[in-house]
Amino acid sequence: MYESLRQYITEYSSLSISEEEFSLIKEAFKPKRLRKRQYFLQEGDVCKYTGFITKGSMRQYSVDTAGNEHIVKLSIENWWAGDYESFVMLTPSKYNIDAVEDTELLITTNEAIQELRSRVPAISKMIQVMDQRGMIAGQRRMHASISLSAEERYLELENIYPALLQRFPQTMIASYLGITPETLSRIRKQLVTKKV
Structure with a gap:
């Protein structure tokens, strides 16, 4: 469990981690397990x-x-989960975060992260x-939502994050893309037809 985190830190920072640092x-x-559909964070909580x-x-x-869900982020292994604004600013979250599958995480607090950054x-480099990368991804996502067609947004997701299409139900993919499931189904059928 911790080895995947160590690998991630090393990869992102391009720095090695000593055994003493790894102990810190x-x-x-701390390890945390969530059952499918269990909340990690609920709207209104910090x-x-x-x-x-x-x-x-x-x-x-x-x-x-109206009770409609609007997905802003999908996350899989070696990704982070949390509401960054609420985490840093300690303000109530506008979001819910839950497990789509049974999930295992390593969780930490902002205070612990800041302590680690100094030691x-x-x-710090990670x-x-x-x-x-988060700023670039956010900018790319904003551009896609205001400038690209539904088909172009789907193709961009397929190109950049193909694993997400395999891991999440089509209704969630549609919500993430800001389209209806029916539109997503039509796009996929058209793309299959184009490839044949």
Whole structure:
């Protein structure tokens, strides 16, 4: 469980981690298991933990006044789960986060992360790289939502994150893309026809 986190930190930071540093990391991160459909965070609560997924999948979403879900993030192994704004600002979250499959995570607090940043150079570098990639991904997603057609958004998701299409039900993929399940079904049929 911890080895996948160590590998992730090393990969993102391009720095090695000593055994002493790895011990500090293991102290800061605690294992947590979620059953399918179990909440990690509920709207209105402060996000006290961020979690590194070692097994399973999760979704982050809001629910509008009509009861419709709007998925803003899908996460699988070696991805992070949590409401970053709520986690850093300690404000009530606008989102729900739950497990789509039985999920195992390593969770930590903002305080523990800040302590690690000051003591483990690889953690500080990893967070810097994650922040940069997160900003790029957010910008890309915003561009897609205002500039691309539904088919183009689907193709971009298929190109950048093909594993998500295999792991999540089509209704969730449609919500993430901001389209109806019927539109997604039509797009997929058209793409199959084009490939034949």
